[in-house]
Every structure is written in C-alpha cells, then in structure tokens.
Amino acid sequence: MPAPTCRIIACYLFLASVMHFQRCASMQATCDTKLSDLKHSITKVICPGGCWMQHSDLCGTDDYASGPLCLAAMHAGLMDGEGGYFEVFKSDPLPMYEGTTRFGVISRSCDSASNTYSFQMKCSTKGNSEFSITHVVCPSGCRSNYVCGTNPYNSDSSVCAAAINAGVLTDSGGAVTFYLRESKGTHLKCGISRSSFNFVDENTCLRSCQNEGQCLSGINAEFCSCLPGTKGEDCEIDIDECTTRSHNCHQHATCINTVGSFQCSCNANYTGDGQECTPNFCASNPGLCQNSGTCADTSTGYRCSCTVWYTGNNCETVSQDHILTTTAMTWSDSRSYCQSIGGDLATWGMRDAFTRNSILETLVRPAWYRFIRRRAGRKDMKSKQRNDFFEMKPVSPLMMKFGNATISKRLFIGITSVLFMFIFSGCVGVIFLVSKLPTHSRVVRQFTERQEIQNGTCVHGEMVTTESLHYKCLCDSGFSGILCAQDFDECNFGTHNCHPHATCFNTVGSFGCFCNANYKGDGWQCYLDACTSGTHNCHQHATCIDKVGSFQCSCNANYVGNGIECEANFCSSNNDLCKNNGTCLNTTTGYNCSCEMFYQGEHCEQEINHVLMATARNWTDARKYCQSLGGDLATWGMRNVTVRNWIIEHLLHPGPDVDYWVGLSDIEQEGVWKYTDGVAMTTDNTDFANGQPDNEGSDQDCARLRLAANYQMDDQRCGDNFFALCERTLT
Structure with missing residues (x-):
C-alpha cells in the first residue's frame, strides 16, 4: 500500500479514538525523546503522561538548549503529569541559557548549544516545517533576519522576515500562514534549495467550512480547521457544552x-x-432572618444566627423562655446582661410554681448545679447576727449532649478531604491533520515476469503496462490479489474507520459498521446510551432522556430542578393538597401537611374534637387561648360520659401528669355552676370528686380535671395556672 494511503488511514484510526482532535501530529514523543531529536524547525508533538520522575540534564528556561522534550514542556507549564500536545520551534542558538525550578521540574544553566528550542515562534525560526500548511504568530522586530528568495523563499530563511519581505506582515509581528513546497533542485538567487515556502496557497481550497472554520489543503485532501466549540467535516456541528x-x-x-x-x-x-x-441570599432577601436574627451567607446557602430566645431556619420559632448564665456576676451585672440579650432576670417564671419547678427540672438540675450554704465569716455590726447567704456552684464541669456523644468544652469536628480524580479519554488538547481517504484509492500489485495477463483478466481492476513491458492489475478499492479477484477484508486488516465502540463486518468490496451494546449511532459515530447503561447522573426523582452523544435529565411530576438536582414541589403543583386550612410543606421525600388545631391526617382531612394546651395559664387566659384556636374550654365533652372517659383514657393519661382547666365555673353567681356554653350543671352532666366542689378559701370558682382524683372534677382558684383541655365548638 502506498505511503500516503497508510498515513491517511493512520490519521483516521487515531481520529476514531479521539474525535475532537483535528490534526495528525507527526511526532509521538516518549519520556526519553530529546529536544535534539526534532528534525524540523516547527514540530507538533504529543507527550505521554508519567514523565515526572525522569531525571535529566534539562538546560534553560523558556528557551532550552538540551534535555528531554516532554520534561521541557512540563518546566514551561504547557502540560502536567497527564501529558499534552504542543508545538516546538527551533531557532538560532543563544549565548547563555539560565536554569530554574518551575512546576516541580529542575533545569540547569549552560552556555553552549547547536539550536534553541522554544514553545513560541522566534524571529530566527526557519521555514522547514513538518507540515505543508503552517500557521504561526511572529514576534516583533524580525526584519533583519536571514531571507533567501522572493515568494518562494528558501526553507532556510526566517519565516517572519520572509513574511515582512512578502508584505503579509509588518515589523510589529502578528499571525501568518505559509505553505511548504517540496522543490528538490530549485534554483534560487541565493542557492539551491531542496524545499521552499511561500505565502500564497497554490491550491485553491474548495470545501465550504461553516461557523468561521478555515479551509486548508492537506495531503491528497482538503479539510476544515474548526474553531473551538464546533466540529464536523465542515465545522457544521455546534458543540453544546x-x-x-x-x-x-x-x-x-x-x-x-x-x-x-x-x-x-x-x-x-x-x-x-x-x-x-x-x-447572596441575605442581600437578596431582606428580613430573611426574623426576630433580630443575623443573616450570613454560606457556601451552600445562608445561615441565621438567632438570639437566645428564638430558633428555626429563619429564627421564626420561640425556642425557650429561660436560660442560665455561665459566668458568676453581681445582681446588677446579671440583670444588665439579661437585658442586653432582650430579656431580664426571671420574674413571672418564679411566681408560678409549675414554671419554677419546670425550670429546676429542665435547666438547673440537668446542668448539675446545687445550692451550697456558706457563712460570711463576719457579723453584721448592727444586728450582731451572722449573715448567711447562698450561691450556686457547679458540681462538675458543665457538659453538653451532642447526638449520643457526651462532649466537654470542646467539640472536635473531623473533616475528610475528598480527592476528585478526573479521567479523560485520549490525549487532551491534541489537534490532528486529517487527510480524507480518496473514494477511488487503488492497491497496486506487481506481477512477476513470467505472469502473462490478457486484456479483461483483471476481475475487479484495470490492467496496466509497466516500463519493463510487464502487465499488472490496478485493483479497485476493497479488492486485492494478482487478478484483483480477492475481496480485501478491511475488518481483518484494521483499515476500516468504524468507531472504537463499533463492530466491523466485511462485505464484498467494502465493509460495514454497527454500534456495540449500550451504544447508539451509525457505526462510524457511536455514543454511549447513558440512560440504558445507567451511567447518567440524573436524580432519583428524574427521568433520563437519551440524546445524540449525550443525555438529558428531566424532573418527574411534583419535582422541580435541572434533572440532576430535583426538589419536591408537591405543594405548588397540587393546590388544596392540605385540607381545612392546613399548611403544605415540601420535604426531601414528598410533603407534609401541618394541620390546624382540630384537624389531623395526611391531608388534614380528619376532624378531632379535643386537644391539650401544653402551657400553664390561669382559667381566663386558658379560655382565650382555646378560643383563638377556634374552640373553647371543654364543655359538651364533659357532659357526655362516654366522651369524657375517652378523653381521660386517650388524651390525659398518655399526656403529662398535670391538671387541666375545663369550661365550667360559678363566676357569675356563687354556688351556681354553669358551662361556658350556657348549660347548667347537674349531677348527670358532671363528674365532681367526692366532697367537691367545696369552695375552700371561699374563692374557688373554676373547675379543673384533677390528676390526683383520676381526672374527676375539682373546684380551684381561677387565678392559678394549669394546662387546659380545649374543645372544638360544634356547629
């Protein structure tokens, strides 16, 4: 097979594995390739990965005199340990080369060299490029460099100086394109040149390149050099990044x-x-943090720093009514501190026995504080009596509970760094010069002198006469053999251009391609079907949609997002999802309905008649609270024995061990008990404990359900604080 055809096939095969590369580089370097191995003044090179540990005598910085080629590229910052693609320019030697350490590579200084090797065009770079068409960017000040000829120029001429001479470049430098021509024995005024170059393309390129692609003439073919972001034979395909x-x-x-x-x-x-x-959540959403909370943007959103009295994502919820200080202070300083955080020293919480006991149980005792009696050690001068006072001291260092772990003073958080390894297929950034395989390429087979061929005996080809009057068959594409009668198996010989993820099948005079399992396409172009193979990154609540060369993720119904991230959107997508004025809240797995006080169920569809008020209040305030919920203190539920027993069994006994106000009193007239809905008390519609009501102290005018009496009724002072049993008002 002729050399040009081999080169074309090689380009196509490499192109099939690295589709975005558009030029075949003539030099595939190894870690041991030296700068001195470069034969042309301008060379495109592909370096492999893994050259970091190569020890060498690299000399120079940016301009290099000697040493390993790939290590020089790493020292110049053009590639890393994964390899890369770049151009190398050979120019005249310099008097001195300075060594440095850069990007982990050490170079030495030296003062002698045959050539200078750089990764940028130099004024003295000659025109013996490895390509027939070469694009370069010339520096400024190249006019005085050596030039031989006038369009064409001797290949030993400076490209940049010749461009100035040809009028296609000024002395300020810039981009130029020159065309190399093999011209063995060409006589120029300055001597014989084996090759020359000029700045006028002698072959008109007829391919229509789209999207500003440039039409270039290669070896036996034309091709489009596409701009970044486009691809295709005519640069007609926009790459959707x-x-x-x-x-x-x-x-x-x-x-x-x-x-x-x-x-x-x-x-x-x-x-x-x-x-x-x-x-930018905080600036974009004024008032995002409520109740004087401080908003701070974070890497994932925002965070509200709430005052001590509030909690919640937006400081919207009252978190506590009482806290303990952790520093001993005088009474005045303590009060000033409490006022500085929006409160005061405890008052109303000390007046109410239930609240006071709750504070002791939930704050003081868990913090392991105790009272210690201590004498002052001196007597009051007037009363001559010793003054005794108490102070609070911690029994042991204050501890905190965090999950299931007990933590003292410091909380150590372990942060694990995650290393992301990006794996790229092929050599990133390499551009190849592709020569298109001619449609009627032929394979030439030479007959021996004793072989006699008559006209018409070439089965799939044309008989021609050689210079020695022998005959041979010039076979059509896809056939071989002396008589061109043998089908050429492109699949077996590896001369097909099927995609790497396709299977080649031979046909008479040609071949075909079909994509492998989990891949789609025409066989020449195959792309991974990410949806079928499961290699997509769509969210669990998204649907994968196959696209040519890619895929698309679409969030399912009741979810919103870009498909890769999908968030629940049940509430906005389904109006009135929560019944009876319930509030719909999206969750990570769906939604929750926050129901009004007298409703329950997944959609707040079930009515409930009785709820417990979990804060101790006096009888009047407790009734106002129940009315604010759309009900009142329990009345009709107390008059019905069956309902009352159900309340005691299913609400009161499972609840806290406390007493509860109900809607019964003799406030209007002493001794005349009536429910708040106007129904008079009788022995049949109440359940007072034995001896009750007794009006002990002459001011017990309100009824409660008393724990000590198994939740039978008892009269009590209306100003005392108890929990309450709220009841839905029947209509």
Whole structure:
C-alpha cells in the first residue's frame, strides 16, 4: 500500500479514538525523546503522561538548549503529569541559557548549544516545517533576519522576515500562514534549495467550512480547521457544552449554549460571573432572618444566627423562655446582661410554681448545679447576727449532649478531604491533520515476469503496462490479489474507520459498521446510551432522556430542578393538597401537611374534637387561648360520659401528669355552676370528686380535671395556672 494511503488511514484510526482532535501530529514523543531529536524547525508533538520522575540534564528556561522534550514542556507549564500536545520551534542558538525550578521540574544553566528550542515562534525560526500548511504568530522586530528568495523563499530563511519581505506582515509581528513546497533542485538567487515556502496557497481550497472554520489543503485532501466549540467535516456541528457538561459554569449557575461557545449565569440568590458564584441570599432577601436574627451567607446557602430566645431556619420559632448564665456576676451585672440579650432576670417564671419547678427540672438540675450554704465569716455590726447567704456552684464541669456523644468544652469536628480524580479519554488538547481517504484509492500489485495477463483478466481492476513491458492489475478499492479477484477484508486488516465502540463486518468490496451494546449511532459515530447503561447522573426523582452523544435529565411530576438536582414541589403543583386550612410543606421525600388545631391526617382531612394546651395559664387566659384556636374550654365533652372517659383514657393519661382547666365555673353567681356554653350543671352532666366542689378559701370558682382524683372534677382558684383541655365548638 502506498505511503500516503497508510498515513491517511493512520490519521483516521487515531481520529476514531479521539474525535475532537483535528490534526495528525507527526511526532509521538516518549519520556526519553530529546529536544535534539526534532528534525524540523516547527514540530507538533504529543507527550505521554508519567514523565515526572525522569531525571535529566534539562538546560534553560523558556528557551532550552538540551534535555528531554516532554520534561521541557512540563518546566514551561504547557502540560502536567497527564501529558499534552504542543508545538516546538527551533531557532538560532543563544549565548547563555539560565536554569530554574518551575512546576516541580529542575533545569540547569549552560552556555553552549547547536539550536534553541522554544514553545513560541522566534524571529530566527526557519521555514522547514513538518507540515505543508503552517500557521504561526511572529514576534516583533524580525526584519533583519536571514531571507533567501522572493515568494518562494528558501526553507532556510526566517519565516517572519520572509513574511515582512512578502508584505503579509509588518515589523510589529502578528499571525501568518505559509505553505511548504517540496522543490528538490530549485534554483534560487541565493542557492539551491531542496524545499521552499511561500505565502500564497497554490491550491485553491474548495470545501465550504461553516461557523468561521478555515479551509486548508492537506495531503491528497482538503479539510476544515474548526474553531473551538464546533466540529464536523465542515465545522457544521455546534458543540453544546451545556448538554455535554464540558462547560465550566459554577454548580449554582445556569449554562446557556451559544454557537461555538457558551455563557454562564448565576442562579437566583447567587452573584458572580457564572464561573464563580457566591451566595447572596441575605442581600437578596431582606428580613430573611426574623426576630433580630443575623443573616450570613454560606457556601451552600445562608445561615441565621438567632438570639437566645428564638430558633428555626429563619429564627421564626420561640425556642425557650429561660436560660442560665455561665459566668458568676453581681445582681446588677446579671440583670444588665439579661437585658442586653432582650430579656431580664426571671420574674413571672418564679411566681408560678409549675414554671419554677419546670425550670429546676429542665435547666438547673440537668446542668448539675446545687445550692451550697456558706457563712460570711463576719457579723453584721448592727444586728450582731451572722449573715448567711447562698450561691450556686457547679458540681462538675458543665457538659453538653451532642447526638449520643457526651462532649466537654470542646467539640472536635473531623473533616475528610475528598480527592476528585478526573479521567479523560485520549490525549487532551491534541489537534490532528486529517487527510480524507480518496473514494477511488487503488492497491497496486506487481506481477512477476513470467505472469502473462490478457486484456479483461483483471476481475475487479484495470490492467496496466509497466516500463519493463510487464502487465499488472490496478485493483479497485476493497479488492486485492494478482487478478484483483480477492475481496480485501478491511475488518481483518484494521483499515476500516468504524468507531472504537463499533463492530466491523466485511462485505464484498467494502465493509460495514454497527454500534456495540449500550451504544447508539451509525457505526462510524457511536455514543454511549447513558440512560440504558445507567451511567447518567440524573436524580432519583428524574427521568433520563437519551440524546445524540449525550443525555438529558428531566424532573418527574411534583419535582422541580435541572434533572440532576430535583426538589419536591408537591405543594405548588397540587393546590388544596392540605385540607381545612392546613399548611403544605415540601420535604426531601414528598410533603407534609401541618394541620390546624382540630384537624389531623395526611391531608388534614380528619376532624378531632379535643386537644391539650401544653402551657400553664390561669382559667381566663386558658379560655382565650382555646378560643383563638377556634374552640373553647371543654364543655359538651364533659357532659357526655362516654366522651369524657375517652378523653381521660386517650388524651390525659398518655399526656403529662398535670391538671387541666375545663369550661365550667360559678363566676357569675356563687354556688351556681354553669358551662361556658350556657348549660347548667347537674349531677348527670358532671363528674365532681367526692366532697367537691367545696369552695375552700371561699374563692374557688373554676373547675379543673384533677390528676390526683383520676381526672374527676375539682373546684380551684381561677387565678392559678394549669394546662387546659380545649374543645372544638360544634356547629
């Protein structure tokens, strides 16, 4: 097979495994490849990964005299340990090369060299490029460099100086394209040149390249050099960086595809350029933290720092009525401190026995404080009596409960760093020069002198006469053999251009391709069906939709988001999901209904008649509280024996061991007991304990359900504080 055809096939095979590369580099370097191994003045090189540990005598910085090629590229910052693709420019030697340490690579200083090797075009770089078409960017000040010829120029000429001479570049530098021509024996004014170059393309490129792609002439073919963000034979395909997730938008930004590129826009409550987005919840939502809470943006959203009396994501909920100080202070300083945090020293909580006991049980004793009697050690000068006083001291250091762990003073949080390893398929960033396989390429087979061929005996080809008057068959594409009668198996010889994830099948004179399992396409182009193979990253509540070369995620019904992240949206998607004025709240797994006081059930669809008030109040305030919920203190439930017994068994006994106010009193007239709904008390509609009501102290005018009497009724002073039994008002 002729050399050009082999080179074309090699390009196609490499292209099949690395689809976004568009040029075949002529040099595949190894970690041991030296700079001196470069034969051309301009060379495109692919370096492998794993060259970090190569010890060498690399000499120079940016301009290098000698040493390993790939290590020089790492020292210059053009690639990392994963390998890379770049251009190397050979130019005239320098008097001195300085060594440095950069990117973990050490280079030495030296003062002698045959050539200078750089990764940027130099004024003295000659025109013997490895490619027939070469694009370079010349520096300024190259006019005085060596030039031989006038369009064409001797390949030993400086490209940049020749471009100035040809009028396609000024002395200030810039981009130029030159065309190399093999011209063995060409006579120029300055001598014979084996090759030359000029700045006029002698072959007109007829391919129509789209999206500003550039048409270039390669070896036996034309091709389009596409701009970043486009691909295809004619650069007709816009690469959707958003769909393929090849963009660099922030996780809290939206990617917007554009022709040949993309844009990033930060989402609501975030600010930035789209590639970097920082939370901006606090400034975007004044009053986000309620009740004097302080709003602070975090890496994932925002956080409300609440005052000591409030809690909740937005400081919307009262958390506590009493707290303990942790520092001993005088009475005046203590009061000033309490007032500084929006409260005062305890007053009403000390006056109510139940609240006071609750404080002791829930705050003081759990904190392991006790009273210690201590004498002052001196007598009062007037009364001559010793003054005794008490102080609170901790029995042991104050401890905290965090989950199931007991923590003292300090809480150590372990943070595990997560290393993300990005695995790329192929050599990132390499551009190949692709030569398209001619439609009527032929394989030439030479006959021996004794082989006699008559006209028409070439089965799939054309008979031609050689210079020595021998005959040979010029076979059609897809056939081989002396008589071109043998089908050429492209699959077996590896000369097909099926995709790496496709299977090649041979046909007479040709071949075909079909994509493998879990892949889709025409066989020449195959892409992974992420939905079927399960390699997508759609959310568990999203549906994966297959796309050509990619996939799309769409959140399911009652969920919203970009498909990769889906949040529950049941409440907005389903009006009146929670009945009877219930409040709908989305959760991570669905939704919850927060029901009004006298309703329950998944959708607040079930009515309930009695609820317990869990805060101790006097009888009048307790009744106002029940009325604020749309009910009143219990009346009709107390008159019905069956209902009353059910309340005692299912509400009061499972609840806290306390007494409860009910809607019965003789406030209007002493001794005349009536329910708050106007129904008079009788022996049949009440259940007073034995000897009750007794009006002990002559001011017991309100009824309660007394724990000590198994929740039979008892009269009590209306100003005392108890829990209450609230009842739904029947209509």
